[in-house]
Amino acid sequence: MTIDVIMEDDRWQQIGLDALALRAANATLAHLGLDPQAAEACLMACDDTRIATLNADFRGKPQPTNVLSWPAEERGAEEDGDTPLPPSDPELGDIAIAWETCAREAADQGKPMADHVTHLIVHGLLHLLGYDHQRDRDVTLMEALEVEILGKLGLPDPYRE
Template sequence: MLTDLNIEDPRWDDLGLDDLARAASVATLERLGLEPSVFEIAILACDDARIATLNADFRGKPAATNVLSWPSDERAAGIDGETPLPPDPADPELGDIAIAYETCAKEAAEAGKPMADHVTHLIVHGTLHLLGYDHERDGDATLMEGLETEILGKMGLPDPY
């Protein structure tokens, strides 16, 4: 399972991102009843400049953000608040996640959270996006945030909201 981790910014090295990403994605997949060993996620650990470029290229928003995700397939539910379609185990690639060091560090400091806890939350969040969860509609946001809180709680981390 998991991850093809590409660390572009060496500041990520001291955080143990590989272990954090693996734990977060495994916990997310297991909570959803999916076998983690079947699926793959690619993660790019970059800086704000790189994620701003990606955000501009893919979302038309030329600014840094904490995390971006690119699902390999459209899995979103058609009805607000419903569970997305499960991934096909015959197609193990779930998609890609990019995470930006400076934005994550700033957000963690502003919230008074350990960086590792915040990054774990963002990997759970990104993994849920790869699985079709979103927060654009109210019911979808409630479902996604509830799952995040539950998954992180089982990992021993506080409610991020």
């Protein structure tokens, strides 16, 4: 997969974000039976100030969040729990992640930062591919996929207490 990482905050270099993002993206696409070589996305690695502005502009929520995503096309399933439509364009969309929020969440959950960020990249990519967590069965489907993908990467279930 081609994943263009835009490093707005140099702290992201500490965890080797370029390689981490590529690994997470390839694992996600392969798990879904999609050709990783036929897809591209952009990942903006920013700080809380920048993501709070994006969150306000696009979601009307003027506070930082861990990850945001903007799919290039609507792929969501009409029925709760159904698989989204496959991509018709190699450009999947854009993802933004915020350093301070990710670091705080990782520390609060007792997880390595790289593991938490890998989960958030997988989560963001699933959003780009039409998965969501607004309806009950969609939540179950998306979380199960995240657990399976992370498991293949040797990471623990992020939803287990």
